[in-house]
Amino acid sequence: MTPIERLFTLFDQTALILQEELQCTYLEAVAETGENVFHGDVLQEEVSELNKKRLKNEYKQIQLDRFTNEEVRKAFQLAVLKGMKEHTQPHHQMTPDAVSLFMSYLVGQFTANHFALTILDPAVGTANLLTAVLNHLPRKQVKSYGIDVDDLLMKVAYVNANLQKHPVHFFNQDSLQPLFVDHADVVICDLPVGYYPNDDNASRFILKGESGHSYAHHLFIEQSVHYTKEGGYLFFLIPNSLFTSDQAPQLHAFLKEHTVIQGLLQLPLSMFKNEQAAKSIFILQKKGIHVKAPKKALLIELPKFSNKQAMKAMMHKIDEWLATEKKGL
Incomplete structure (x- = not known):
């Protein structure tokens, strides 16, 4: 797995858990999980204890400092693009x-x-x-x-x-x-x-x-x-x-x-x-x-x-x- 794939998998899997828990769109969940990755914690109080443990476990396996900025940007971009496909609005388009x-x-x-x-x-x-x-x-x-x-x-x-x-x-x-x-x-x-x-x-x-x-x-x-x-x-x-x-x-x-x-x-x-x-x-x-x-x-x-x-x-x-x-x- 390339570094970009590893990071995308983290953003994607954890966003899916949050989407279910928070009853929100995938794109909103991507923003929430990105915030969690940055803080190294689960910030959403509504998340059940079981899923909090699951999420923390996922976040622990990734150390952001080991990735370049471009790897982070590209992996996050892939998750955002996935979210935009589900939630398309005319102005929600990303520069190629x-x-x-x-x-x-x-x-x-x-x-x-x-x-x-x-x-x-x-x-x-x-x-x-x-x-x-x-x-x-x-x-x-x-x-x-x-x-x-x-x-x-x-x-x-x-x-x-x-x-x-x-x-x-x-x-x-x-x-x-x-x-x-x-x-x-x-x-x-x-x-x-x-x-x-x-x-x-x-x-x-x-x-x-x-x-x-x-x-x-x-x-x-x-x-x-x-x-x-x-x-x-x-x-x-x-x-x-x-x-x-x-x-x-x-x-x-x-x-x-x-x-x-x-x-x-x-x-x-x-x-x-x-x-x-x-x-x-x-x-x-x-x-x-x-x-x-x-x-x-x-x-x-x-x-x-x-x-x-x-x-x-x-x-x-x-x-x-x-x-x-x-x-x-």
Whole structure:
């Protein structure tokens, strides 16, 4: 059994016991068992003495310190994915792992000269993307913020970060309301796509819809730019249809005024059920005194992540592009 399999089995088996005992969903039970693993104890008073013993016995067999952060993240992610399949809601979708890892590589490369960083994920979900990025910035001092309106996802995110020993500041709120966070050097966000129901709040934004509901993903971009430092980077996972919608001209004008486009990396279409669902990684830099537009933006169609040779060549190409453009970064 691999370390990831061993850990997943622990999360899964103990979550099933708690699901039965607490009469809750599997996803809620995963959050509860994750909290127990972190504390090395059974925190739920409703659990029978017999099951308390069983659970404590299971927890004792695993010492978290013997696992890497990535092993913990991947094992916990598998349990969360199982829970999401049973309990699907449109916004309960996790960023694919290969994309999270590739985003963490990009963040690392673009911030290579930063010793200390502040990172914000305004749609943090279960914190899988955020913790993947944090796990790949080992030699930096990082302060991170995660925001989500969904209280169950927030509980999962908090447990996930604890298990990986990342001191993330979490806020359970509507990310499009005023935020109580430091301005960030880096924003990462798998953009929630769809309409934003709060027209009253949307009216504060430049990118509000002309009539009817506004696009949530446009407002998230504006909010993210607002909370980024001058010269800071934004890494968005965007739908490929972002620039062909009826409100695309306003978005284009906003981006031109406030940001510099560093790159657009199209994810392999094979990752998605259909072409309409396809996404890209969009890299922006907020304008500032020393910010120069790249001579040539990084425009790339990524190969399949499973094609190691092609990915290696592509990363080499990105590194070369960065080395050439870095004088202006």
